[in-house]
Amino acid sequence: MKKMTIRALLDEYRKYLHHDITVNGWVRAFRSNRFIALNDGSTINNLQIVVDFENFDESLIKNISTASSLKITGEVVESQGSGQTIEIIAKKIEILGDNDTEELQHTILQPKKHSLEKLREQAHLRFRTNLFGAVFRVRNAVSFAIHSFFNERDFFYVNTPVITGADAEGAGEMFGVTNFDLNSLPKTEDDKVDFAEDFFGRKTNLTVSGQLEAEAAAMGLGRVYTFGPTFRAENSNTTRHLAEFWMVEPEVAFNNLEDNIDLAEDFLKYVIQYVLDHCKDDLAFLDKRFEEEQKTKPQKDRATQGLIEKLETVVKQRFKRVSYTEAIDILRDSKENKKGKFQYLIDEWGADLQSEHERYLVEKHFESPVVLFDYPAKIKAFYMRLNEDGKTVAAMDVLFPGIGEIIGGSQREERLSVLKNKMAEMGVDGEELWWYLDTRRFGSVPHAGFGLGLERLVLFVTGMTNIRDVIPFPRTPGNAEF
Ligand code: ATP
Ligand code: MN
Secondary structure (H helix, E strand, C coil), X not given: CCECCHHHHHHCHHHHCCCEEEEEEEEEEEECCXXXXXXXXXXXXXXXXXXXXXXXXXXXXXXXXXXXXXXXXXXXXXXXXXXXXXXXXXXXXXXXXXXXXXXXXXXXXXXXXCCHHHHHHCCCCHHHCHHHHHHHHHHHHHHHHHHHHHHHCCCEECCCCCEECCCCCCCXXXXXXXXXXXXXXXXXXXXXXXXXXXXXXXXXXXXXXXXHXXXXXXXXXXXXXXXXXXXXXXXXXXXCCCCEEEEEEEEEECCCXXXXXXXXXXXXXXXXXXXXXXXXXXXXXXXXXXXXXXXXXXXXXXXXXXXXXXXXXXXXXXCEEEEHHHHHHHHHCXXXXXXXXXXXCCCCCCCCCCHHHHHHHXXXXXXXXXXXXXXXXXXXXXXXXXCCCCCEXXXXXXXXXXXXXXXXXXXXXXXXXXXXXXXXHHCCCCCCCHHHXXXXXXXXXXXXXXXXXXXXXXXXXXXXXXXXXXXXXXXXXXXXXX
């Protein structure tokens, strides 16, 4: 008999009415020795299995409990009860795995409400919960939509290295990669660690961004994007930072800053619309969770919109485009700044924006996603294109409600001499990046790109608040269990 998922069965149940089918899954609940709610992870919806206990061994029935796994064959019938369209009248039940009932008491599989912290400690089991099933199915849909967006627009997916020879890509602190026996490190004559003796014959790190390599690819393939894991050894214990996260980085030859902003806006709207269209059941569940969470917050911190409503608004709104200079004026004149409510007060042009400022602009002032552009050169990376004013660069950040920065990007400096000057000024080693400079030596063209943190987008679409809850096995300072 053909194996099928519960999602496929529920979607096309008419095809199977009064036929025998086989399903596999885990027991979510077993009521009155008669009704099993079976879930196989393919959908948030459970399948109801009706068991006539007279037809089965008593010992078999006894061994069925929450969390045990079953293979069931039976007839598909229209359901008598409310709450489901169909149910399966069980003819054959096979227990694939029963439970260590004693140990089960200490796990999150125990059917009651568990805190998100507790669920995080048992990250290997949280896939079994409604909440994390929904989150990870939505995460999958987001990833799929990302590939499909770029594929529809003539972009090529390129894979950039995870282990990199560069040690200053300008994006953040790096994790070193070594094959040395740390208890006996080879030393050079001046008593430094001799990386020439290491596996790659040089010092290597985990990548913080695939951008520089993606730029090289765009200088031949035209439109490319990377989508892979990136690593940052920043010791920031926030709800928006991971030490290992997934980044999407398009890089486009012949694009300028405005094209780049258009691309970012289209891209975000496409992915969010895709989730609205394809994850209805999971979103409905997450929407309800979001609403309940709001009720636990003080009135002033509550979201003004529900989750689905928020997503629908974002795809309809035109993102506000505001220069850094305008933003500084708005922030400087804000009530928050004047009354000293910001932790970091804004008094001068040139200040780096903190997330409190980004969120003020998005949530209080504009009440819309905001794209900030033309930042001071001093606070941005060496590869961003210098504007004619000589003091700002063609950078852009997309800021989202509840999240802050979701995308950071720029038009890149394509002029070799300007780039070299900038690198010297910022102390970036031009010798080491000889290959990057080559892309400006032979047929250099204007180009632009950005980086999106996948988990920040998943946070936004799921309405979750901690980034540790939207990646299966989070890596943060002090945490690398599993
Ligand atoms: P932030 O200011 O929020 O720390 P950043 O300016 O260091 O971010 P970029 O180098 O511009 O970030 O990286 C591009 C995108 O990658 C960001 O817009 C964000 O979505 C995501 N990102 C950056 N750092 C992290 C992190 N530690 N964990 C998860 N996502 C991140
Ligand atoms: Mn940034």
